[in-house]
């Protein structure tokens with residue numbers, strides 16, 4: 001099956017991609033209606049007890065380093081960094097944070113990772129085609145073509161892609177890949193989903209999960225707010241959420257448009273005059289960097 005990367009992105013090389021980025025275009029992304037058989041995860045936030053088993057399982061599955069503070073240290077979930085709650089970074093593809101909500105006598109917890117958008121802004125904003133949306137539903141990333149421009153980090157409406165600062169000469173974006181190679185491709189649930197002792201997350205076809213989510217809302221009056229987060233936000237996401245309190249209380253952005261973010265990113269970039277003047281220079285820099293990377297690789301391989 002053709003993937004969205006091929007279908008959506010400009011195929012005429014970097015120069016073509018840049019002009020596409022600068023030209024507001026509402027037609028490309030708006031025509032994609034998603035992979036109907038793609039998989040997703042339904043997260044019932046009201047069930048999460050903040051045990052961080054999902055975090056530990058992810059680091060193990062993805063071969064990420066052990067955290068500075070162990071996974072059984074629950075204090076980290078309250079931590080703020082520059083006034084913000086923890087977010088995924090190069091050593092953690094997923095983090096669980098604690099939220100203390102007025103009028104509720106116990107803490108609430110939310111697991112954060114890439115939501116695997118139907119029409120990902122990270123993918124559509126990347127001019128070297130480093131991202132792919134697979135028919136199974138994952139948004140994956142190819143470090144070999146990434147030039148480290150970090151446009152995807154700016155474009156993502158959920159603040160997910162992280163930059164691997166420890167490898168300045170080998171740019172690399174780090175983010176949850178839905179356990180694509182090790183599990184999703186074979187139809188298996190992600191490691192974090194499987195590790196959860198409280199059945200917070202359900203893995204299944206996205207279309208079925210939407211039905212299940214609404215069924216839960218309707219058959220449990222008063223238990224959940226009347227909103228399945230991710231069904232529509234930013235064009236829809238593979239990971240979707242049920243909550244017993246307004247989503248703002250968990251720090252969700254509830255002002256996202258229903259349309260894919262790409263349209264807004266392009267409009268924004270096109271509206272910034274700086275882009276028109278500085279971008280060509282940046283582009284040349286990225287291109288040189290990419291060429292240098294290729295050359296270094298060739299030399300390393302003995303010019304094969």
Ligand code: SF4
Pocket residue numbers: 114115116117120121122123139155156157158159160161175
């Ligand atoms: S949540 Fe962000 S990083 Fe993940 S697919 Fe969507 S735009 Fe990309």
Ligand code: SF4
Pocket residue numbers: 057058059061062093094113175176177178179180190191192193
């Ligand atoms: S889906 Fe896989 S990569 Fe993503 S947070 Fe879960 S365990 Fe980590």
Ligand code: SF4
Pocket residue numbers: 047048049050051052053054055096109111195196197198199200201
């Ligand atoms: S494993 Fe389940 S209950 Fe524990 S923190 Fe993760 S989502 Fe919450």
